[in-house]
Amino acid sequence: MFDRLNFPQPWLSLTLFLVWQFLSNGVSGASVVMGLLLAWLIPQLTQGFWPDRPALTRPWRLPGYLLRVLVDIVIASVTVARLILSGRPPKPVFVSYPLELEQPMAITILASTISLTPGTVSADVSDDQKILLIHALDAGSEQEVIDAIKQRYEKPLMEMFR
Protein backbone atom coordinates (compact mmCIF):
# COMPACT_ATOMS: atom_id res chain seq x y z
CA MET A 1 0.00 0.00 0.00
CA PHE A 2 2.68 2.47 0.93
CA ASP A 3 5.22 2.67 -1.83
CA ARG A 4 8.42 4.18 -0.64
CA LEU A 5 8.73 7.80 -1.73
CA ASN A 6 6.40 7.38 -4.61
CA PHE A 7 4.10 10.17 -5.70
CA PRO A 8 1.37 8.55 -7.78
CA GLN A 9 -0.28 11.91 -8.46
CA PRO A 10 2.35 14.62 -8.67
CA TRP A 11 -0.16 17.44 -9.23
CA LEU A 12 -2.27 16.46 -6.25
CA SER A 13 0.86 16.23 -4.13
CA LEU A 14 2.06 19.63 -5.26
CA THR A 15 -1.33 21.20 -4.54
CA LEU A 16 -1.47 19.65 -1.09
CA PHE A 17 2.03 20.86 -0.30
CA LEU A 18 1.31 24.42 -1.42
CA VAL A 19 -2.04 24.58 0.37
CA TRP A 20 -0.37 23.44 3.59
CA GLN A 21 2.26 26.17 3.26
CA PHE A 22 -0.48 28.77 2.89
CA LEU A 23 -2.52 27.41 5.78
CA SER A 24 0.36 27.42 8.26
CA ASN A 25 1.46 30.89 9.24
CA GLY A 26 4.54 31.47 7.18
CA VAL A 27 6.86 28.94 5.59
CA SER A 28 9.13 27.34 8.17
CA GLY A 29 11.07 24.11 8.53
CA ALA A 30 8.21 22.45 10.37
CA SER A 31 5.60 23.40 7.80
CA VAL A 32 7.78 22.15 4.94
CA VAL A 33 8.31 18.79 6.65
CA MET A 34 4.63 18.45 7.49
CA GLY A 35 3.67 19.52 3.97
CA LEU A 36 5.94 16.91 2.42
CA LEU A 37 4.54 14.25 4.73
CA LEU A 38 0.95 15.14 3.81
CA ALA A 39 1.79 15.38 0.11
CA TRP A 40 3.18 11.85 0.34
CA LEU A 41 0.57 10.31 2.63
CA ILE A 42 -2.75 11.61 1.28
CA PRO A 43 -2.34 10.43 -2.35
CA GLN A 44 -1.30 7.00 -1.02
CA LEU A 45 -4.34 6.76 1.23
CA THR A 46 -6.83 7.97 -1.37
CA GLN A 47 -5.44 6.01 -4.30
CA GLY A 48 -8.40 3.62 -4.20
CA PHE A 49 -10.77 6.46 -4.97
CA TRP A 50 -9.06 7.36 -8.25
CA PRO A 51 -9.87 4.47 -10.56
CA ASP A 52 -8.05 6.00 -13.49
CA ARG A 53 -5.96 9.11 -13.55
CA PRO A 54 -7.61 12.12 -15.10
CA ALA A 55 -6.11 12.75 -18.50
CA LEU A 56 -5.86 16.51 -18.68
CA THR A 57 -4.04 16.87 -21.96
CA ARG A 58 -4.24 20.63 -22.42
CA PRO A 59 -3.94 22.11 -18.92
CA TRP A 60 -3.02 25.58 -20.20
CA ARG A 61 -6.62 26.06 -21.32
CA LEU A 62 -7.87 25.67 -17.75
CA PRO A 63 -7.30 29.30 -16.57
CA GLY A 64 -9.32 30.70 -19.48
CA TYR A 65 -12.13 28.30 -18.72
CA LEU A 66 -12.10 29.17 -15.02
CA LEU A 67 -12.21 32.88 -15.86
CA ARG A 68 -15.22 32.36 -18.11
CA VAL A 69 -16.95 30.34 -15.38
CA LEU A 70 -16.21 33.07 -12.84
CA VAL A 71 -17.80 35.72 -15.06
CA ASP A 72 -20.78 33.43 -15.64
CA ILE A 73 -21.19 32.87 -11.89
CA VAL A 74 -21.62 36.62 -11.43
CA ILE A 75 -24.11 36.85 -14.32
CA ALA A 76 -25.98 33.77 -13.04
CA SER A 77 -26.27 35.21 -9.55
CA VAL A 78 -27.65 38.48 -10.87
CA THR A 79 -30.19 36.59 -13.00
CA VAL A 80 -31.30 34.43 -10.09
CA ALA A 81 -31.42 37.45 -7.78
CA ARG A 82 -33.63 39.35 -10.22
CA LEU A 83 -35.98 36.40 -10.52
CA ILE A 84 -36.22 36.03 -6.74
CA LEU A 85 -36.86 39.73 -6.19
CA SER A 86 -39.34 40.10 -9.05
CA GLY A 87 -41.74 37.78 -7.25
CA ARG A 88 -43.12 36.05 -10.34
CA PRO A 89 -43.28 32.26 -10.17
CA PRO A 90 -40.33 30.55 -11.93
CA LYS A 91 -40.73 28.14 -14.81
CA PRO A 92 -38.59 25.17 -13.82
CA VAL A 93 -37.60 22.40 -16.24
CA PHE A 94 -35.95 19.04 -15.67
CA VAL A 95 -33.53 18.54 -18.53
CA SER A 96 -31.95 15.23 -19.57
CA TYR A 97 -28.65 16.32 -20.98
CA PRO A 98 -26.87 13.91 -23.35
CA LEU A 99 -23.19 13.87 -22.35
CA GLU A 100 -20.43 13.73 -24.92
CA LEU A 101 -17.62 13.77 -22.38
CA GLU A 102 -16.43 10.40 -21.16
CA GLN A 103 -13.85 10.85 -18.41
CA PRO A 104 -15.36 10.94 -14.90
CA MET A 105 -13.17 13.90 -13.95
CA ALA A 106 -14.40 15.92 -16.94
CA ILE A 107 -18.01 15.08 -16.13
CA THR A 108 -17.46 16.20 -12.53
CA ILE A 109 -16.07 19.54 -13.68
CA LEU A 110 -18.97 20.00 -16.12
CA ALA A 111 -21.54 19.14 -13.44
CA SER A 112 -19.98 21.56 -10.95
CA THR A 113 -19.87 24.29 -13.58
CA ILE A 114 -23.53 23.72 -14.39
CA SER A 115 -24.47 23.96 -10.72
CA LEU A 116 -22.70 27.30 -10.35
CA THR A 117 -23.93 28.95 -13.55
CA PRO A 118 -27.09 30.31 -15.19
CA GLY A 119 -30.12 29.04 -13.36
CA THR A 120 -29.19 25.36 -13.51
CA VAL A 121 -28.31 22.73 -10.90
CA SER A 122 -27.06 19.33 -11.99
CA ALA A 123 -28.98 16.71 -10.06
CA ASP A 124 -27.81 13.29 -11.16
CA VAL A 125 -25.76 11.27 -13.65
CA SER A 126 -27.15 8.09 -15.15
CA ASP A 127 -25.35 4.89 -14.21
CA ASP A 128 -23.71 4.50 -17.61
CA GLN A 129 -22.51 8.14 -17.43
CA LYS A 130 -24.27 9.11 -20.63
CA ILE A 131 -27.05 11.40 -19.38
CA LEU A 132 -26.93 14.24 -16.89
CA LEU A 133 -30.13 15.31 -15.15
CA ILE A 134 -30.28 19.08 -14.80
CA HIS A 135 -32.83 21.21 -13.02
CA ALA A 136 -33.19 24.61 -14.67
CA LEU A 137 -34.81 27.31 -12.56
CA ASP A 138 -36.27 29.44 -15.31
CA ALA A 139 -36.00 28.18 -18.88
CA GLY A 140 -38.08 28.30 -22.02
CA SER A 141 -37.47 24.79 -23.27
CA GLU A 142 -35.26 21.78 -22.78
CA GLN A 143 -33.41 22.31 -26.06
CA GLU A 144 -32.46 25.87 -25.12
CA VAL A 145 -30.64 24.71 -21.98
CA ILE A 146 -28.91 21.83 -23.80
CA ASP A 147 -27.64 24.07 -26.60
CA ALA A 148 -26.36 26.74 -24.21
CA ILE A 149 -24.40 24.27 -22.08
CA LYS A 150 -23.05 22.38 -25.08
CA GLN A 151 -21.71 25.53 -26.71
CA ARG A 152 -20.39 27.26 -23.63
CA TYR A 153 -18.94 24.58 -21.40
CA GLU A 154 -18.81 21.13 -22.94
CA LYS A 155 -16.92 22.13 -26.09
CA PRO A 156 -13.99 23.72 -24.20
CA LEU A 157 -13.89 20.78 -21.78
CA MET A 158 -13.83 18.32 -24.67
CA GLU A 159 -10.80 20.10 -26.01
CA MET A 160 -9.06 20.01 -22.65
CA PHE A 161 -9.62 16.32 -21.98
CA ARG A 162 -8.76 14.20 -24.94
Added chain:
Amino acid sequence: MIAIALNITIAMVVLAAVLNVYRLFKGPDAPDRVLALDTLYINAIALIILLGITLGTRMYLEAAILIAVMGFVGTVAMAKYLKRGSVIE
Protein backbone atom coordinates in the same frame (compact mmCIF):
# COMPACT_ATOMS: atom_id res chain seq x y z
CA MET B 1 -17.33 54.91 5.96
CA ILE B 2 -16.18 51.33 6.14
CA ALA B 3 -17.65 51.07 9.62
CA ILE B 4 -21.12 52.06 8.38
CA ALA B 5 -20.92 49.65 5.44
CA LEU B 6 -19.81 46.91 7.84
CA ASN B 7 -22.83 47.48 10.05
CA ILE B 8 -25.21 47.43 7.10
CA THR B 9 -23.63 44.24 5.77
CA ILE B 10 -23.78 42.56 9.17
CA ALA B 11 -27.46 43.49 9.41
CA MET B 12 -28.13 42.01 5.98
CA VAL B 13 -26.32 38.77 6.76
CA VAL B 14 -28.11 38.45 10.10
CA LEU B 15 -31.44 38.98 8.35
CA ALA B 16 -30.42 36.28 5.88
CA ALA B 17 -29.64 33.94 8.79
CA VAL B 18 -33.08 34.65 10.27
CA LEU B 19 -34.71 33.72 6.95
CA ASN B 20 -32.67 30.52 6.92
CA VAL B 21 -33.88 29.66 10.40
CA TYR B 22 -37.44 30.27 9.22
CA ARG B 23 -36.92 27.71 6.44
CA LEU B 24 -35.21 25.39 8.93
CA PHE B 25 -38.32 25.32 11.12
CA LYS B 26 -40.88 25.36 8.34
CA GLY B 27 -39.43 22.52 6.31
CA PRO B 28 -41.59 20.99 4.86
CA ASP B 29 -39.25 18.10 3.96
CA ALA B 30 -36.00 16.93 5.42
CA PRO B 31 -33.86 18.06 2.42
CA ASP B 32 -35.24 21.60 2.89
CA ARG B 33 -34.01 21.63 6.45
CA VAL B 34 -30.58 20.33 5.49
CA LEU B 35 -30.38 22.97 2.76
CA ALA B 36 -31.31 25.64 5.31
CA LEU B 37 -28.55 24.39 7.65
CA ASP B 38 -26.09 24.42 4.75
CA THR B 39 -26.92 28.03 3.95
CA LEU B 40 -26.80 28.91 7.63
CA TYR B 41 -23.22 27.74 7.99
CA ILE B 42 -22.16 29.69 4.91
CA ASN B 43 -23.74 32.77 6.49
CA ALA B 44 -21.87 32.00 9.70
CA ILE B 45 -18.60 32.11 7.73
CA ALA B 46 -19.62 35.51 6.33
CA LEU B 47 -20.40 36.78 9.83
CA ILE B 48 -17.06 35.56 11.19
CA ILE B 49 -15.17 37.29 8.41
CA LEU B 50 -17.15 40.50 8.98
CA LEU B 51 -16.35 40.26 12.69
CA GLY B 52 -12.69 39.86 11.77
CA ILE B 53 -12.78 43.07 9.71
CA THR B 54 -14.63 44.91 12.51
CA LEU B 55 -12.05 43.95 15.10
CA GLY B 56 -9.17 44.34 12.66
CA THR B 57 -7.77 40.88 13.32
CA ARG B 58 -7.27 37.81 11.19
CA MET B 59 -7.39 35.45 14.14
CA TYR B 60 -10.91 34.31 13.33
CA LEU B 61 -10.06 32.94 9.89
CA GLU B 62 -9.04 29.62 11.41
CA ALA B 63 -12.55 29.30 12.80
CA ALA B 64 -13.98 30.16 9.38
CA ILE B 65 -11.91 27.39 7.77
CA LEU B 66 -13.08 24.89 10.38
CA ILE B 67 -16.73 25.84 9.87
CA ALA B 68 -16.33 25.59 6.10
CA VAL B 69 -14.84 22.10 6.28
CA MET B 70 -17.12 20.76 9.01
CA GLY B 71 -20.23 22.28 7.44
CA PHE B 72 -19.49 20.66 4.10
CA VAL B 73 -18.81 17.27 5.64
CA GLY B 74 -21.97 17.60 7.74
CA THR B 75 -24.15 18.49 4.76
CA VAL B 76 -22.79 15.61 2.71
CA ALA B 77 -23.24 13.18 5.61
CA MET B 78 -26.84 14.28 6.16
CA ALA B 79 -27.66 14.11 2.45
CA LYS B 80 -26.15 10.64 2.29
CA TYR B 81 -28.13 9.59 5.35
CA LEU B 82 -31.37 10.82 3.78
CA LYS B 83 -30.61 8.94 0.59
CA ARG B 84 -29.29 5.65 1.93
CA GLY B 85 -30.31 5.47 5.57
CA SER B 86 -26.71 5.24 6.72
CA VAL B 87 -23.66 7.46 6.49
CA ILE B 88 -20.86 4.91 6.20
CA GLU B 89 -21.69 1.72 4.43
Added chain:
Amino acid sequence: MSTLAEYTIVVMLLIGGAFTLVGAIGLARLPDFFTRLHGPTKATTLGVGAIILASVVYFSFQGEGIGITEILIMAFLFMTAPISANMLAKAAMHLDVDVMEGTKGNPWEQ
Protein backbone atom coordinates in the same frame (compact mmCIF):
# COMPACT_ATOMS: atom_id res chain seq x y z
CA MET C 1 -5.83 53.86 3.24
CA SER C 2 -6.61 55.50 -0.06
CA THR C 3 -10.14 56.57 -0.90
CA LEU C 4 -10.28 54.23 -3.86
CA ALA C 5 -9.49 51.21 -1.69
CA GLU C 6 -12.11 52.34 0.79
CA TYR C 7 -14.76 52.60 -1.90
CA THR C 8 -13.78 49.18 -3.25
CA ILE C 9 -14.19 47.62 0.18
CA VAL C 10 -17.53 49.32 0.80
CA VAL C 11 -18.91 48.26 -2.58
CA MET C 12 -17.69 44.67 -2.13
CA LEU C 13 -19.21 44.46 1.34
CA LEU C 14 -22.58 45.80 0.22
CA ILE C 15 -22.68 43.55 -2.86
CA GLY C 16 -21.78 40.57 -0.70
CA GLY C 17 -24.40 41.34 1.91
CA ALA C 18 -27.06 41.94 -0.75
CA PHE C 19 -26.39 38.63 -2.51
CA THR C 20 -26.37 36.72 0.77
CA LEU C 21 -29.70 38.28 1.66
CA VAL C 22 -31.18 37.57 -1.78
CA GLY C 23 -30.08 33.93 -1.52
CA ALA C 24 -31.82 33.64 1.83
CA ILE C 25 -34.96 35.34 0.50
CA GLY C 26 -34.98 32.84 -2.34
CA LEU C 27 -34.61 30.01 0.16
CA ALA C 28 -37.51 31.36 2.18
CA ARG C 29 -40.03 32.09 -0.55
CA LEU C 30 -39.46 29.99 -3.68
CA PRO C 31 -42.19 27.35 -4.09
CA ASP C 32 -40.49 23.93 -4.11
CA PHE C 33 -37.28 22.25 -3.02
CA PHE C 34 -35.58 22.17 -6.41
CA THR C 35 -36.13 25.86 -7.04
CA ARG C 36 -34.98 26.65 -3.50
CA LEU C 37 -31.73 24.85 -4.27
CA HIS C 38 -30.79 27.65 -6.69
CA GLY C 39 -30.67 30.48 -4.15
CA PRO C 40 -27.99 29.14 -1.81
CA THR C 41 -25.80 27.55 -4.48
CA LYS C 42 -25.41 30.71 -6.51
CA ALA C 43 -26.38 33.88 -4.72
CA THR C 44 -25.10 32.95 -1.27
CA THR C 45 -21.82 31.54 -2.54
CA LEU C 46 -21.15 34.66 -4.55
CA GLY C 47 -22.17 36.86 -1.62
CA VAL C 48 -19.73 35.23 0.75
CA GLY C 49 -17.11 35.36 -2.00
CA ALA C 50 -17.53 39.13 -2.28
CA ILE C 51 -17.34 39.57 1.51
CA ILE C 52 -14.14 37.50 1.59
CA LEU C 53 -12.67 39.62 -1.23
CA ALA C 54 -13.51 42.74 0.77
CA SER C 55 -11.62 41.24 3.70
CA VAL C 56 -8.62 40.45 1.46
CA VAL C 57 -8.51 44.04 0.17
CA TYR C 58 -8.97 45.48 3.67
CA PHE C 59 -6.15 43.52 5.27
CA SER C 60 -3.81 44.02 2.33
CA PHE C 61 -4.19 47.78 2.79
CA GLN C 62 -3.59 47.41 6.51
CA GLY C 63 -0.14 46.24 5.47
CA GLU C 64 -0.57 42.62 6.47
CA GLY C 65 0.04 41.17 3.03
CA ILE C 66 -2.45 39.40 0.80
CA GLY C 67 -4.44 36.85 2.73
CA ILE C 68 -4.05 33.51 0.99
CA THR C 69 -6.07 31.84 3.75
CA GLU C 70 -9.15 33.86 2.82
CA ILE C 71 -8.74 32.95 -0.84
CA LEU C 72 -8.43 29.29 0.15
CA ILE C 73 -11.72 29.53 2.06
CA MET C 74 -13.33 31.10 -0.99
CA ALA C 75 -11.99 28.43 -3.34
CA PHE C 76 -13.20 25.77 -0.94
CA LEU C 77 -16.70 27.25 -0.82
CA PHE C 78 -16.89 27.55 -4.60
CA MET C 79 -15.74 23.96 -4.98
CA THR C 80 -18.07 22.45 -2.38
CA ALA C 81 -21.29 24.38 -3.10
CA PRO C 82 -22.17 22.41 -6.27
CA ILE C 83 -21.28 19.11 -4.61
CA SER C 84 -23.56 19.60 -1.62
CA ALA C 85 -26.31 20.88 -3.94
CA ASN C 86 -25.93 17.75 -6.04
CA MET C 87 -26.04 15.44 -3.00
CA LEU C 88 -29.13 17.20 -1.67
CA ALA C 89 -30.87 17.01 -5.06
CA LYS C 90 -30.21 13.27 -5.15
CA ALA C 91 -31.57 12.85 -1.62
CA ALA C 92 -34.66 14.90 -2.51
CA MET C 93 -35.34 12.79 -5.60
CA HIS C 94 -34.98 9.65 -3.52
CA LEU C 95 -37.50 10.97 -0.99
CA ASP C 96 -39.90 12.03 -3.76
CA VAL C 97 -40.12 15.63 -2.68
CA ASP C 98 -43.05 17.49 -4.25
CA VAL C 99 -42.26 19.53 -7.34
CA MET C 100 -44.17 22.70 -8.07
CA GLU C 101 -46.96 22.75 -10.62
CA GLY C 102 -45.89 23.62 -14.15
CA THR C 103 -42.49 21.91 -13.93
CA LYS C 104 -41.62 20.42 -17.30
CA GLY C 105 -39.97 17.03 -17.32
CA ASN C 106 -39.64 14.63 -14.41
CA PRO C 107 -37.04 13.81 -11.78
CA TRP C 108 -35.62 10.31 -12.05
CA GLU C 109 -36.54 7.32 -9.99
CA GLN C 110 -33.83 6.63 -7.44
